[in-house]
Each structure stands twice: as structure tokens, then as C-alpha cells.
Amino acid sequence: xxxxFQGAEKHTKRxxxxxxxxxxxxxxxxxxxxRERFGxxxxxxxxxxxxxxxxxxxxxxxxxxxxxxxxxxxxxTNADEATKLSRNDTSVGPNSSGRIRPVPxxxxxxxxxx
Numbered sequence: 001x002x003x004x005f006q007g008a009e010k011h012t013k014r015x016x017x018x019x020x021x022x023x024x025x026x027x028x029x030x031x032x033x034x035r036e037r038f039g040x041x042x043x044x045x046x047x048x049x050x051x052x053x054x055x056x057x058x059x060x061x062x063x064x065x066x067x068x069x070x071x072x073x074x075x076x077t078n079a080d081e082a083t084k085l086s087r088n089d090t091s092v093g094p095n096s097s098g099r100i101r102p103v104p105x106x107x108x109x110x111x112x113x114x
Contacts, residue, residue: 001014001015001016001017001020002014002015003015003055005051005075005076011049013045013048013049013051013052013055014044014045014052015042015052015056016044016045016047016049016057019041019042019043019044019045019056020056020059021086022041022042023041023042023056023060024060024065024082024085024086025037025041025086026041026054027065027066027074027076027082028065028076028079028082028083028086031057031075032069032072032074032075032076033044033053033057033060033066033073033074034072034073034075035050035053035073037073038052038056038073040076042056053073057073057074060074061074063081064078064081065077065078065081065082065085066075066082
């Protein structure tokens with residue numbers, strides 16, 4: 001997944017699917033995703049900057065599996081859903097898709113399930 005923010009110039013960042021899944025496993029297995037562990041399980045995203053941690057955590061919030069817990073990081077809130085997502089179960093969520101719909105290039109849409 002690519003995302004960007006715009007300041008004086010456009011800064012494109014990366015968050016590979018494999019690292020999203022690694023972060024989800026970390027969250028599911030330990031109950032937390034901290035900034036420190038983010039760097040270990042998501043090295044590509046981390047190499048693009050610290051904002052990848054917030055992006056990944058907010059994806060997990062949108063999927064209903066985590067909540068931001070201040071300096072501690074993101075806390076697991078729904079272990080069953082996290083397990084289903086980590087297995088790529090197609091019966092996940094209210095619309096039974098299990099996939100994340102990409103955010104359009106305009107960047108104004110929220111993260112939604114496909």
C-alpha cells in the first residue's frame with residue numbers, strides 16, 4: 001500500500017501488505033503494537049518514517065481490532081476478528097469480504113472494507 005501526505009512537496013510512503021499482516025500478528029499474539037515493535041515487524045514502513053506506525057494503527061482501528069492507547073501504542077480490542085483477518089478469512093466483517101478497499105488517489109475517503 002502506498003500513502004502520502006503533502007507539505008511543501010508530496011511525500012510518498014510504503015506499507016507493504018506483508019508488514020500489515022506482520023503487525024496484525026504482533027497485535028493478536030501480544031495484545032499490543034508499540035512503536036518499538038513496529039520497527040521490528042514493519043522495517044520497510046519504518047524506513048519511510050514514523051508516520052507508518054500511526055497509519056497501520058488507524059487501519060487496525062478501522063477494522064475494529066485495536067484502539068490507540070497513548071504512549072503504549074495500539075491495544076487489541078477484538079481478538080476473534082484479528083484472528084480471522086490474520087487467516088485471510090473471507091467471512092470477516094459485516095459484508096463478508098475480508099478485503100480492504102484501497103483509498104482513492106484523492107485521499108478524501110475513509111478506509112473501508114471492500
